[in-house]
Amino acid sequence: MSASSPSPRRVAIVGATGAVGREMVDVLHRRSFPVAELGLFASERSAGRTVETPFGEKTLVAFDVEKVKGYDIVLLAVSGDFAKEHAPAIAAGGALVIDNSSAFRYDDNVPLIVPEINAHAMGAIEQGKGKLIANPNCTTAIAVVALGPLHKAFGLKRVIVSTYQATSGAGAEGMAELEEQTRNQLDGKPVVNSVFRHPIPFNLIPQIDAFQENGYTKEEMKVTWETRKILEIPDLPVSCTAVRIPTYRAHSEAITVETLSPVTPDAARAVLADAPGVVVKDVPADGVYPMPLNATGQFDVEVGRIRTSLIFGDHGLDLFVCGDQLLKGAALNAVQIAELSL
Amino acid sequence: MSASSPSPRRVAIVGATGAVGREMVDVLHRRSFPVAELGLFASERSAGRTVETPFGEKTLVAFDVEKVKGYDIVLLAVSGDFAKEHAPAIAAGGALVIDNSSAFRYDDNVPLIVPEINAHAMGAIEQGKGKLIANPNCTTAIAVVALGPLHKAFGLKRVIVSTYQATSGAGAEGMAELEEQTRNQLDGKPVVNSVFRHPIPFNLIPQIDAFQENGYTKEEMKVTWETRKILEIPDLPVSCTAVRIPTYRAHSEAITVETLSPVTPDAARAVLADAPGVVVKDVPADGVYPMPLNATGQFDVEVGRIRTSLIFGDHGLDLFVCGDQLLKGAALNAVQIAELSL
Numbered sequence: 114m115s116a117s118s119p120s121p122r123r124v125a126i127v128g129a130t131g132a133v134g135r136e137m138v139d140v141l142h143r144r145s146f147p148v149a150e151l152g153l154f155a156s157e158r159s160a161g162r163t164v165e166t167p168f169g170e171k172t173l174v175a176f177d178v179e180k181v182k183g184y185d186i187v188l189l190a191v192s193g194d195f196a197k198e199h200a201p202a203i204a205a206g207g208a209l210v211i212d213n214s215s216a217f218r219y220d221d222n223v224p225l226i227v228p229e230i231n232a233h234a235m236g237a238i239e240q241g242k243g244k245l246i247a248n249p250n251c252t253t254a255i256a257v258v259a260l261g262p263l264h265k266a267f268g269l270k271r272v273i274v275s276t277y278q279a280t281s282g283a284g285a286e287g288m289a290e291l292e293e294q295t296r297n298q299l300d301g302k303p304v305v306n307s308v309f310r311h312p313i314p315f316n317l318i319p320q321i322d323a324f325q326e327n328g329y330t331k332e333e334m335k336v337t338w339e340t341r342k343i344l345e346i347p348d349l350p351v352s353c354t355a356v357r358i359p360t361y362r363a364h365s366e367a368i369t370v371e372t373l374s375p376v377t378p379d380a381a382r383a384v385l386a387d388a389p390g391v392v393v394k395d396v397p398a399d400g401v402y403p404m405p406l407n408a409t410g411q412f413d414v415e416v417g418r419i420r421t422s423l424i425f426g427d428h429g430l431d432l433f434v435c436g437d438q439l440l441k442g443a444a445l446n447a448v449q450i451a452e453l454s455l
Numbered sequence: 456m457s458a459s460s461p462s463p464r465r466v467a468i469v470g471a472t473g474a475v476g477r478e479m480v481d482v483l484h485r486r487s488f489p490v491a492e493l494g495l496f497a498s499e500r501s502a503g504r505t506v507e508t509p510f511g512e513k514t515l516v517a518f519d520v521e522k523v524k525g526y527d528i529v530l531l532a533v534s535g536d537f538a539k540e541h542a543p544a545i546a547a548g549g550a551l552v553i554d555n556s557s558a559f560r561y562d563d564n565v566p567l568i569v570p571e572i573n574a575h576a577m578g579a580i581e582q583g584k585g586k587l588i589a590n591p592n593c594t595t596a597i598a599v600v601a602l603g604p605l606h607k608a609f610g611l612k613r614v615i616v617s618t619y620q621a622t623s624g625a626g627a628e629g630m631a632e633l634e635e636q637t638r639n640q641l642d643g644k645p646v647v648n649s650v651f652r653h654p655i656p657f658n659l660i661p662q663i664d665a666f667q668e669n670g671y672t673k674e675e676m677k678v679t680w681e682t683r684k685i686l687e688i689p690d691l692p693v694s695c696t697a698v699r700i701p702t703y704r705a706h707s708e709a710i711t712v713e714t715l716s717p718v719t720p721d722a723a724r725a726v727l728a729d730a731p732g733v734v735v736k737d738v739p740a741d742g743v744y745p746m747p748l749n750a751t752g753q754f755d756v757e758v759g760r761i762r763t764s765l766i767f768g769d770h771g772l773d774l775f776v777c778g779d780q781l782l783k784g785a786a787l788n789a790v791q792i793a794e795l796s797l
Contacts, residue, residue, distance in 0.1 A: 275617030275696070295637060295641065299638050311748060319707070319709075319775045324739045329765070337765060352766045354709040354760065356619065358659065359657065360657050365659055365698075367617040369615055369694065397662065400662065402661050406653060406654060417661075418696065420671060422694055423694035424615055431694060431696060433661045433696065
């Protein structure tokens with residue numbers, strides 16, 4: 114943000130009724146984003162319904178690409194197919210478009226931004242001249258706020274990630290299925306699954322998104338591809354196992370890194386303590402470490418369990434991170450990208 | 456087992472009222488172990504109570520080292536301190552003692568056995584001459600039934616494990632706390648924790664057992680130490696992150712291995728399909744992979760998500776395993792050890 118007060122912007126959210134869309138409204142308010150006007154766009158089905166927001170009562174508007182074009186900033190919380198169809202036209206109309214889908218993330222011409230890490234990759238933003246920016250995958254966004262500073266300080270050579278992902282990654286319906294079906298299981302009623310491929314209560318599912326030819330899921334490959342792009346290390350070996358677990362909205366990740374320079378847990382802690390978007394939660398003897406229970410609703414990503422790798426010795430670390438999937442994993446990061454344009 | 460019918464044995468279970476002790480009774484029956492007499496030992500508090508078992512109604516007996524000494528086989532499902540105090544005396548009395556605690560696992564004179572992997576390490580068992588055998592940590596036992604065959608075929612160079620551990624690891628009380636507190640959370644009542652250090656419903660806890668000086672928990676180091684001892688690779692680099700998740704009784708593990716020889720997923724699948732104690736569940740396109748939902752109550756460890764490592768290339772694999780913590784992770788393995796003595 115510039116030192117002087119930035120001029121308020123007209124902001125549209127497309128997909129405003131979804132879990133991410135609703136968080137976007139909330140985050141704009143929590144971060145005092147200068148909103149001149151807020152347009153909430155949704156499907157025909159929801160159009161006309163009024164919703165209470167921190168910006169007052171708003172009426173949901175049926176999405177129409179022409180109506181959306183008039184806004185300064187357009188936050189897309191929609192499917193990849195929807196984004197692919199409409200995002201370029203909206204950007205061509207002059208808006209800064211921040212797309213939460215994966216549609217454009219691997220396009221060399223589209224910046225993929227985590228503001229704490231690669232704000233420089235945004236390029237020039239001129240008001241009235243549209244631009245399309247991709248918001249990263251939730252697991253990746255949460256990981257890189259810790260990995261970026263470690264890379265800067267010690268150089269990353271290899272990264273191995275195992276995830277513990279919340280049901281919010283499947284939207285509000287995912288969280289609702291967890292709650293309803295857990296209640297059914299406790300009450301001895303039949304447990305059914307429609308959002309998830311298998312029942313999620315008291316279970317885990319080692320599949321998120323579709324399987325690729327190499328045996329990894331698309332979710333797992335997103336972590337590889339997007340970490341490389343955001344950290345600007347095109348050939349960084351990154352491997353991920355992505356697992357859905359019965360939690361609501363904070364993703365956790367067990368991460369092993371090999372570094373180019375020697376590293377100690379204390380040096381890593383010092384680097385991460387100074388890193389934006391990170392809060393070090395690492396007093397294990399006192400039971401202080403990252404957990405969904407505490408990370409939920411928080412902007413910062415919790416990092417802890419920092420220790421010397423038993424595999425890579427003084428050139429490696431094990432760590433554990435936890436961040437709110439709907440915030441740093443989606444809505445917060447999108448709003449932070451919008452802030453870069455102020 | 457010898458070809459001729461083995462002579463029935465007098466079997467005692469110490470700690471018979473706990474989650475593992477109860478499973479031991481059940482497993483002896485499920486596997487048609489030749490039981491001449493079954494003695495169920497418990498604390499003074501439980502003594503005199505009768506319990507229904509597949510071997511008929513039994514009366515719980517207060518533990519007394521002299522009473523237990525008379526049995527051929529003594530399965531200990533007790534604390535490490537209790538085992539340390541009594542196991543040597545019981546073995547000295549002539550019984551084959553199989554201890555489920557960690558008390559003797561790292562003693563060079565005590566075999567640590569997973570029958571599918573290192574039955575040869577049992578040494579001679581002579582009836583009437585007592586012997587003490589250690590039953591491994593649950594996470595380790597589940598991992599090594601997959602790692603052992605892979606080591607034999609391709610050679611293991613490094614192993615990285617992230618766990619998704621069930622509440623049964625904290626006994627029947629752990630499972631009860633998960634159920635009761637989940638219900639409280641759904642009903643909007645206060646959620647309390649007494650078994651676990653933090654609330655477990657819809658949360659995870661990246662701590663199992665106490666922290667060691669190197670920043671790893673004792674649970675994590677058990678996986679390192681015990682995998683090395685069972686696989687007989689004293690210096691194998693093994694690193695673990697152990698995490699408690701809100702599931703009941705099956706542990707899952709995301710495992711990355713680097714191998715000495717080149718390996719392909721197909722070759723690994725072929726090796727594992729022939730491995731005892733393992734069932735390959737690896738048709739990801741059809742949603743077939745290891746999950747607690749299916750592994751619960753099963754003797755075999757499920758192995759799937761087998762793919763070429765993005766880190767170690769053709770000298771590495773990623774895989775996912777899931778096994779019942781109370782069965783292969785405890786009671787089943789103990790009974791299998793007893794079977795080796797028949």
